[in-house]
Amino acid sequence: MSHTFTQLTVHAVFSTKERRRLIPADHAKRIHGYMATLINNRFGFAREIGGTPDHVHILFDIKQVECVADCMEAVKSVSSGWVHDTFPDLRDFAWQEGYGAFSVSASSIPRVRAYIRGQEAHHKTRSFEDEFKALLKRHGIQYDERYLWK
Numbered sequence: 001m002s003h004t005f006t007q008l009t010v011h012a013v014f015s016t017k018e019r020r021r022l023i024p025a026d027h028a029k030r031i032h033g034y035m036a037t038l039i040n041n042r043f044g045f046a047r048e049i050g051g052t053p054d055h056v057h058i059l060f061d062i063k064q065v066e067c068v069a070d071c072m073e074a075v076k077s078v079s080s081g082w083v084h085d086t087f088p089d090l091r092d093f094a095w096q097e098g099y100g101a102f103s104v105s106a107s108s109i110p111r112v113r114a115y116i117r118g119q120e121a122h123h124k125t126r127s128f129e130d131e132f133k134a135l136l137k138r139h140g141i142q143y144d145e146r147y148l149w150k
Helices: 027-044 068-085 104-119 128-138
Strands: 009-015 044-052 055-062 101-102
Touching: 009 068, 009 104, 009 128, 027 044, 027 055, 027 068, 044 104, 055 068, 055 104, 101 104, 101 128
Parallel strands: none
Antiparallel strands: 009 055, 009 101, 044 055
16 A cells, blocks of 8 residues: 555543642633644644643544654643743643553544543542543553552
Protein backbone atom coordinates (compact mmCIF):
# COMPACT_ATOMS: atom_id res chain seq x y z
CA MET A 1 0.00 0.00 0.00
CA SER A 2 1.48 3.34 -0.98
CA HIS A 3 -0.25 5.48 1.67
CA THR A 4 -0.72 5.32 5.42
CA PHE A 5 -4.19 5.65 6.90
CA THR A 6 -4.88 5.80 10.63
CA GLN A 7 -7.67 6.59 13.02
CA LEU A 8 -6.05 6.75 16.46
CA THR A 9 -8.35 8.33 19.01
CA VAL A 10 -7.34 8.51 22.66
CA HIS A 11 -9.30 9.35 25.81
CA ALA A 12 -6.78 10.66 28.36
CA VAL A 13 -7.61 11.34 31.99
CA PHE A 14 -5.45 12.88 34.69
CA SER A 15 -5.92 14.86 37.85
CA THR A 16 -4.36 17.79 39.56
CA LYS A 17 -1.64 17.03 42.08
CA GLU A 18 -3.15 15.21 45.07
CA ARG A 19 -6.52 15.60 43.32
CA ARG A 20 -6.81 19.07 44.79
CA ARG A 21 -9.50 21.38 43.41
CA LEU A 22 -7.05 23.65 41.59
CA ILE A 23 -8.99 24.48 38.40
CA PRO A 24 -11.46 27.27 39.15
CA ALA A 25 -14.54 27.32 36.94
CA ASP A 26 -13.69 30.80 35.68
CA HIS A 27 -10.26 29.56 34.41
CA ALA A 28 -11.23 26.10 33.16
CA LYS A 29 -12.31 27.14 29.65
CA ARG A 30 -9.03 28.97 29.00
CA ILE A 31 -6.93 26.12 30.42
CA HIS A 32 -8.78 23.56 28.32
CA GLY A 33 -8.48 25.79 25.26
CA TYR A 34 -4.75 26.14 25.76
CA MET A 35 -4.38 22.36 26.03
CA ALA A 36 -6.39 21.91 22.82
CA THR A 37 -4.10 24.36 21.02
CA LEU A 38 -1.03 22.42 22.18
CA ILE A 39 -2.46 19.18 20.85
CA ASN A 40 -3.65 20.72 17.58
CA ASN A 41 -0.30 22.40 16.88
CA ARG A 42 1.84 19.32 17.35
CA PHE A 43 0.18 16.02 18.07
CA GLY A 44 -3.09 15.78 16.21
CA PHE A 45 -6.58 17.09 16.84
CA ALA A 46 -8.34 17.75 20.16
CA ARG A 47 -11.96 16.66 19.84
CA GLU A 48 -13.17 17.44 23.38
CA ILE A 49 -11.65 18.65 26.65
CA GLY A 50 -13.51 18.96 29.90
CA GLY A 51 -13.44 18.07 33.53
CA THR A 52 -13.91 19.36 37.02
CA PRO A 53 -11.79 21.43 39.42
CA ASP A 54 -9.64 18.37 40.21
CA HIS A 55 -9.16 16.57 36.89
CA VAL A 56 -9.38 16.74 33.11
CA HIS A 57 -10.51 14.47 30.29
CA ILE A 58 -9.10 14.91 26.78
CA LEU A 59 -10.43 13.15 23.69
CA PHE A 60 -8.01 13.57 20.82
CA ASP A 61 -6.83 12.07 17.57
CA ILE A 62 -3.10 11.50 17.56
CA LYS A 63 -0.93 11.47 14.44
CA GLN A 64 0.54 8.08 13.54
CA VAL A 65 4.08 9.46 14.00
CA GLU A 66 3.45 10.68 17.55
CA CYS A 67 3.56 8.86 20.88
CA VAL A 68 0.85 9.16 23.55
CA ALA A 69 3.46 9.43 26.33
CA ASP A 70 5.22 12.33 24.57
CA CYS A 71 1.90 14.08 23.99
CA MET A 72 0.83 13.72 27.62
CA GLU A 73 4.22 14.87 28.92
CA ALA A 74 4.11 17.99 26.73
CA VAL A 75 0.46 18.82 27.41
CA LYS A 76 0.90 18.51 31.16
CA SER A 77 4.25 20.28 31.52
CA VAL A 78 3.63 23.10 29.04
CA SER A 79 0.09 23.77 30.25
CA SER A 80 1.26 23.82 33.86
CA GLY A 81 3.87 26.47 33.03
CA TRP A 82 1.28 28.46 31.10
CA VAL A 83 -1.14 28.32 34.06
CA HIS A 84 1.58 29.69 36.36
CA ASP A 85 2.37 32.52 33.92
CA THR A 86 -1.26 33.35 33.13
CA PHE A 87 -2.96 32.99 36.50
CA PRO A 88 -0.74 34.28 39.35
CA ASP A 89 -3.40 33.17 41.84
CA LEU A 90 -2.72 29.53 40.84
CA ARG A 91 0.96 29.40 41.84
CA ASP A 92 0.33 26.02 43.58
CA PHE A 93 -1.11 24.50 40.41
CA ALA A 94 0.36 21.18 39.26
CA TRP A 95 -0.81 18.03 37.48
CA GLN A 96 -0.43 14.56 38.97
CA GLU A 97 2.52 12.52 37.71
CA GLY A 98 0.64 9.83 35.83
CA TYR A 99 -2.39 9.57 33.58
CA GLY A 100 -4.79 7.10 32.04
CA ALA A 101 -5.00 6.77 28.26
CA PHE A 102 -7.59 4.61 26.58
CA SER A 103 -8.16 3.81 22.92
CA VAL A 104 -11.53 4.84 21.50
CA SER A 105 -13.18 3.29 18.46
CA ALA A 106 -14.69 5.59 15.85
CA SER A 107 -18.19 4.38 16.76
CA SER A 108 -17.66 5.35 20.42
CA ILE A 109 -16.44 8.90 19.83
CA PRO A 110 -19.88 10.56 20.20
CA ARG A 111 -20.52 8.70 23.48
CA VAL A 112 -17.11 9.65 24.93
CA ARG A 113 -17.58 13.29 23.86
CA ALA A 114 -20.94 13.39 25.65
CA TYR A 115 -19.38 11.75 28.71
CA ILE A 116 -16.68 14.45 28.84
CA ARG A 117 -19.23 17.24 28.40
CA GLY A 118 -21.26 15.83 31.29
CA GLN A 119 -18.43 15.73 33.83
CA GLU A 120 -19.86 18.34 36.17
CA ALA A 121 -23.17 16.51 36.52
CA HIS A 122 -21.48 13.11 36.60
CA HIS A 123 -19.30 14.07 39.56
CA LYS A 124 -22.20 15.13 41.71
CA THR A 125 -22.63 11.40 42.45
CA ARG A 126 -19.21 9.85 41.78
CA SER A 127 -15.70 10.76 42.90
CA PHE A 128 -12.76 11.05 40.52
CA GLU A 129 -11.16 8.06 42.24
CA ASP A 130 -14.21 5.86 41.60
CA GLU A 131 -14.49 7.13 38.03
CA PHE A 132 -10.84 6.40 37.27
CA LYS A 133 -10.99 2.89 38.76
CA ALA A 134 -14.11 2.20 36.67
CA LEU A 135 -12.28 3.33 33.50
CA LEU A 136 -9.36 1.03 34.31
CA LYS A 137 -11.75 -1.87 34.89
CA ARG A 138 -13.75 -1.17 31.72
CA HIS A 139 -10.54 -1.28 29.68
CA GLY A 140 -9.20 -4.40 31.37
CA ILE A 141 -6.25 -2.66 33.01
CA GLN A 142 -5.05 -4.26 36.22
CA TYR A 143 -3.66 -2.10 39.00
CA ASP A 144 -2.51 -2.32 42.57
CA GLU A 145 -4.58 -0.04 44.78
CA ARG A 146 -1.53 0.60 46.99
CA TYR A 147 0.21 2.46 44.15
CA LEU A 148 -2.72 3.95 42.27
CA TRP A 149 -2.72 7.35 43.95
CA LYS A 150 0.99 7.91 44.68
